[in-house]
Amino acid sequence: MxxxxxxxxxxxxxxxxxxxxxxxxxxxxxxxxxxxxxxxxxxxxxxxxxxxxxxxxxxxxRVPDLVKFFGHHMFHVFTKAYPELLRTTHCTFEFLPHVEKAIHVEMRKLYSDAELPSFRFEYPADNEIVMYYQSTRPFADLAEGLIEACAEHFGEPVRIQREDLAPHDGTQARFAITKL
Ligand code: HEM
The missing domain is CATH 1.10.260 (434 Repressor (Amino-terminal Domain))
Structure with missing residues (x-):
């Protein structure tokens, strides 16, 4: 890491x-x-x-609460370091896929040894996006904190329903994010 x-x-x-x-x-x-x-x-x-x-x-x-809190902090660190990210995306539903398609891709180019998670998306309704988190490291709590901070940044009230997926060790999770 x-x-x-x-x-x-x-x-x-x-x-x-x-x-x-x-x-x-x-x-x-x-x-x-x-x-x-x-x-x-x-x-x-x-x-x-x-x-x-x-x-x-x-x-x-609790450990998960501390990691989530750290996720909030990291969102601010990342967006301060790369302010252009917030100019090219305008809401949570745009930002999250952009992380997978562009931001983490850039990180891999910048740091060949970066270990990044991968995300997959589904769009069940206009006000809902589902993000699947997958990693070889157990940082679903960090992802949750980053998602929460992202929605807060864009001033969008959301409900985040998380389901931990097998093997239930924090390496795989499904986040259903609904705009309220
Ligand atoms: C809300 C959006 C984001 C989410 C959900 C997210 C998720 C994560 C997670 C969970 C990790 C920990 C490693 C793992 O799980 O395998 C991670 C690592 C990382 N992310 Fe993101 N990220 C987001 C946005 C960003 C942004 C905006 C940047 C930079 C501009 C960024 C750069 C990185 C870097 C540098 C690492 C560390 C890689 C390493 O340790 O080798 N992420 N990300």
Missing amino acids: KGVVFTEFLELVEEKFGYATVDHIIERSELSNDGAYTSVGTYDYHDLIRMVVELSQITGS
Whole structure:
């Protein structure tokens, strides 16, 4: 997983819970590199999961809630880094397919070692889009947070109904997103 995900995670933890908490989770997570991440490096995603589990133990917040919250943060990080994305798409239903068709494709070109999920879409009604998330990594919670932040960004009230698909480990999920 790209280093930017780790550096942003640790920055968010510092901002919300303070540096002592950052120190604490790095110390207790038995990380492969002692927590020294650079945004251009690539690291084992299990390290991120270990840090979230430690953070959950310290804060008492559930792991899925922490990962979703981080997804919100990452949406703002990504769109700040690539502001043109928000100029070319105008709503959630346009933005999400654009991530699969263009944004993640560009990321793969920029970083040959990027590990990205894939999405598939269905359009059951004018006010509903269904997004299937599939990855070799268990980050459906992150996807959910990113989708929520996307809808918030466009000021669109939506209902997101998530169904975890087999093997039920967070690597496959169906999100039915309905405009309210
Ligand atoms: C709401 C829209 C988006 C969703 C749902 C989404 C979903 C995800 C998820 C769940 C991951 C974690 C890896 C995995 O699951 O396998 C990921 C990774 C990533 N995404 Fe997206 N993403 C979105 C938008 C974006 C945007 C706008 C950018 C950049 C402009 C971006 C760039 C990346 C990068 C760089 C990674 C890390 C790749 C790696 O670790 O190797 N994503 N995305």
